Amino acid sequence: GAGVSQSPSNKVTEKGKDVELRCDPISGHTALYWYRQRLGQGLEFLIYFQGNSAPDKSGLPSDRFSAERTGESVSTLTIQRTQQEDSAVYLCASSLGTDLILNTEAFFGQGTRLTVV
Amino acid sequence: DAKTTQPTSMDCAEGRAANLPCNHSTISGNEYVYWYRQIHSQGPQYIIHGLKNNETNEMASLIITEDRKSSTLILPHATLRDTAVYYCIVWGYQKVTFGTGTKLQVIP
Numbered sequence: 564g565a566g567v568s569q570s571p572s573n574k575v576t577e578k579g580k581d582v583e584l585r586c587d588p589i590s591g592h593t594a595l596y597w598y599r600q601r602l603g604q605g606l607e608f609l610i611y612f613q614g615n616s617a618p619d620k621s622g623l624p625s626d627r628f629s630a631e632r633t634g635e636s637v638s639t640l641t642i643q644r645t646q647q648e649d650s651a652v653y654l655c656a657s658s659l660g661t662d663l664i665l666n667t668e669a670f671f672g673q674g675t676r677l678t679v680v
Numbered sequence: 681d682a683k684t685t686q687p688t689s690m691d692c693a694e695g696r697a698a699n700l701p702c703n704h705s706t707i708s709g710n711e712y713v714y715w716y717r718q719i720h721s722q723g724p725q726y727i728i729h730g731l732k733n734n735e736t737n738e739m740a741s742l743i744i745t746e747d748r749k750s751s752t753l754i755l756p757h758a759t760l761r762d763t764a765v766y767y768c769i770v771w772g773y774q775k776v777t778f779g780t781g782t783k784l785q786v787i788p
Contacts, residue, residue: 605780606767654723671723
């Protein structure tokens with residue numbers, strides 16, 4: 564597709580269950596970012612990938628959160644043993660790279676709305 | 681990473697210019713200033729970016745002070761569709777970090 568695609572668009576899960584959120588970046592984009600946005604709050608950085616490696620995982624809220632990327636393409640954000648405070652919109656973005664020389668913008672998906680009940 | 685501070689909210693009359701300020705006093709010499717906006721229930725949308733010169737595109741103008749410690753996003757003729765949260769961010773070497781943004785309400 565032409566843009567960043569995220570699935571599912573909505574997910575309702577029971578507390579304690581594991582969830583996987585998927586992001587398909589724009590083809591050729593080497594950088595991929597995950598953000599979380601709680602209701603009424605700003606965007607909270609979680610993790611980014613340069614290629615398949617994640618140089619900065621400092622934003623992951625706890626060890627229940629993990630992410631991987633394969634083939635410099637699709638990325639999966641996994642939340643284990645979900646808690647109610649994990650309820651949020653999870654946004655994925657991609658860009659050509661993080662190198663400032665490229666001076667490029669990041670394109671965002673529409674997000675996955677996660678509700679933990 | 682350089683941090684940004686923005687007013688929490690602003691109002692603007694429809695048809696008037698909306699001027700959204702942003703402070704980024706710790707910005708380093710090779711970091712860019714980017715502006716995104718997020719309309720309710722949608723992913724963030726790119727608006728404009730710049731390094732040290734003022735920039736203009738079909739959506740907005742970006743004015744960056746000479747010392748680069750602050751910038752202003754200008755929407756020349758605000759419409760109701762411009763009601764959104766506007767994020768000023770500094771793009772460093774490794775990641776893009778957002779602040780809490782300014783909620784712009786365009787009033788009829």
